Structures are given as C-alpha cells and as structure tokens.
Amino acid sequence: MPFLGDEQLSRAGSIAKEAGATAETGSLTLVYRPPFDWHAMLTYLAARATPSVEAVTAEGGGRYWRSLELHGHRGYIGVGPPGANTLAIEISEPLLPALIPLLARVRRLFDLDADPQPIAAHLAGDPVLAPLVARRPGLRVAGAADGFELALRAVLGQQVSVRGASTLAGRLALLVAEPPAVAPPSPGARPAPPTPPPVTPHRPPEATA
Template sequence: MVIWLAYRPPYHWPALLAFLQARAITGIEVVADNVYSRTFAIGGKRGTLGVSPARGNRLQVTFSDIPPNLLPLLTLRVRRVFDLDADLQHIEQTLSRDPLMADLIARHPGLRVPGGWDAFEQAMRTVLGQQISVAGAITLASRMVSRHGQPFDSGHPGLTHLFPVAQAVANEDLSTLGMPRSRANTLTGMAQALAINPRLLAQAKGLENRVAALCSLRGIGPWSAQYLALRYLREADAFPLGDVALVKALRLLEGPETPLAERAKAWSPWRAYAAQHLWTSLSWTGATSPR
C-alpha cells in the first residue's frame, strides 16, 4: 500500500534523514538509498513502512502487512514523526528576527523537528540518552531490542525485530545492558508506569504542566522532561536547557560566555525548532554529533 502525504514547503529532507540515520536502532530501523524504513506494531497488527521524498511537496510512504482500517491511524503517526503539519514559513520568519537563527535557517531552510514513534519507545530512547552520546544510547537501545524485542520476519533486510512493549521490560534488570543501575531502575519504572497507563505522558495540558508532571516520575529531570515534550508531545516551545550539545553549539557560534537560557528567550514560542537548528549546526562546525 502506497500513499503520498503533503506538506507546506520548505522541507529539509537530507537533514531529517541524517538525524534519523544517526539514531537508527539495529533491527527496527534502516536508512538506505534515501529511504527511512522501520518495523511497527499497531492495533494488534505488525508491519513495516518506508518513507522517501516525492515530487510536489510530498513524502511517499509504503506500508506492508497492514489492513486498510489502520491506515488513518498510521497516517497520523507518520505525519507527527516527520513533522508534516508545521507551518515552516511562519516559524522561520519569526525565528529569523534573531540574527543567529536567521543565519542558521539560511543554511538549513525547512529544518523539521522529528517526533517520536510512540510514547514507550521515545521514553526509553530519552532515558537511555541521559548523559551519554548518541552512539552510546543507540548501542544500548539496540541491545534492548535484541534481548527483549519480538523477532519479526519482515522480509526487509535489516528489519528483524519489533521494539519491546512496556510489559516485556517492566520486571527486567536492564542494568545487564551495560548502564548504571539508577538509569536501569528509571527505565523499568517508566515501563511499569506506561504498562499501566499508556497515555501517561500526554495527560497534562500545556508545556509547563507537562514538564512538571514528567518531572514527578522517578529518574526524570528537567532535561528528560523537556526532551520528551519536544520529541513526543510536539511542544513547539520545549527547550532542554541543560543539554550539553546545545550549550556547546551556542558557544561555538557566539562565544564561550554566551548564556543559553538568556539567548533562548528570543526564540520563543518556537524554541524546539531553534534547538534543532543548534543541534544541526554541530555537523558543520566539526563538533560531536548532537542528541
């Protein structure tokens, strides 16, 4: 089944694909030949999808092994993950009032904020990424998939598993994956909470309330809460101030004395997009890959 999803230009597909490729979890995601592919389970069914650019300001999405009745739900999911409903012209026009953002937007017009596939997967990715590199976090996530994910004969090279469900890891000792026990306890605590209430992350309304609610969970601090709000809850003004990569990017661009918290005020209410531009800037300043 093939569908085409429209968006309002501009859209910087190469930057978005590079972001996904750097974070591709072995077994569930593959980026090759300008296509992002992954496995998924939804509505009691499992399948694969592939997303690639198409003519006419559209993305082409190819699904396999899904009944037609799940197409509306999957379409909404893909639109969120690939940030297809953002009005980038308006966002960039507003951000460009700041000279730094104007320069970054000129380098990468149409830069989108990729979303998380689902609540549990994004929660696990976020906790695994606490205080370590992207490569380190993806290594741990790939081990989790190998040990606790469901094998899946997708017929697609490299797509061999489904991401674990919350119930599969809720009572496991995840420190055996190679992480501190405190972080492993946070992972299992999140898994237990999401197994009981899959809508736990989205219950509060408004960025401040959502961040406060997330921070009430064991092991979730301001960085993790803001990052979850940015990636999964699609809060356009979410901004993880304690992010080492954001601090590093701003220092490289404006000098070591530039205060991130103060500068970020100028980018509201689109600070999530400002963060994406700062993270992306590290790829051409020669610094370490961002989260």
C-alpha cells in the same frame, strides 16, 4: 489517546486498499508544506536509529524504514523520498487495518504538519538566527513513532552517547521484541533494512492496583 474501535480500524483498512494497497503493501503519499530539508531529517534519524528496528538507506533519494506494532498489528513502513510537496510511504499489509493512527504517527515523526514559512519569517527577526535560517531552509523537528520508545531512549541516553543509547536500545529490542508479521522487501527488490529482520519493542503490561 484512546484506541480506535474495530469498526474504525476496519474502515481504515478499506480506505488503504482503495488508495492503492496490494496484497503485500500499500503505497500512499502524505502532503506537507514546503520547503522540507529531507537530507537533514534523514541524517538526524540515521544517527539515532535503533539497530534491528530502524534503518536509513541512501538509494533513490533516501528512505527511512522501521518496524512497529500498532493496535495489535505488526509490520513495517518505508518513508520517502519526498516528491512535489508529498512524502511517499510504503506500508506492509498487516499494518493497513491501523492506517489512520499509523499515518498520524508518521506525520508527527517527520513534522509534516509544520508550516515552515511563518516559522522562518518569525526566526528571521532575530539577528543571530536570521542567517542560520536563510542558510538551512526547511529544517524540521523530528518527532517519534512511539511515546514509550521516546521515553526509553531518554532513560538510556542519560549517561552515554547517542550511538551508545542506540546500541543499548537495539540490544533491548532483540531481548524483548517479536519480529513483524511480514518482513521488509529483500535487498534485491529495493532498499531495505539490514538483517536481522526488524523487531518491534513491546510495552510492559500496565500495573494493576
């Protein structure tokens, strides 16, 4: 996917400020089709969270936090809890210029473009799956915020447990990453990732011929 140009990124930043951005963060909502098993999604992400990069907190219905870099902008996001068919997202100010591609990544991460009802109706036609689908409505397939991270986790997890892969990913992040330009909110203000501050893994430079 090609990067957005400077003009498009600038326009995205203006949209963010008009949509409720403050000097430090922007607060937006993303629409999804119900139902949404938020607890199951957070449980999955919490079990695979990379230390110092991702965190899941239980307060206030549960939130997912992570740092990331997008088009040269480093910061953090906080996602959740869901409302009436909407999912709240908090975006640190340095990431606002990359708002459009950022929101696309959040939608993929939380599978917000899925339509659960026709999916459930199709799976209900299977006698084995039907009772499972009825018992757990709104399950979604968690995606990834970054393709390089996903590939890295696949390699790290080849011969170890899920927890072991997360530990290795966290150690690697601390070795090669830089902290976000703005730290997440302090624990006294609202739920936030644990210290040390989240860091963002960087892709290695592309090889040249």
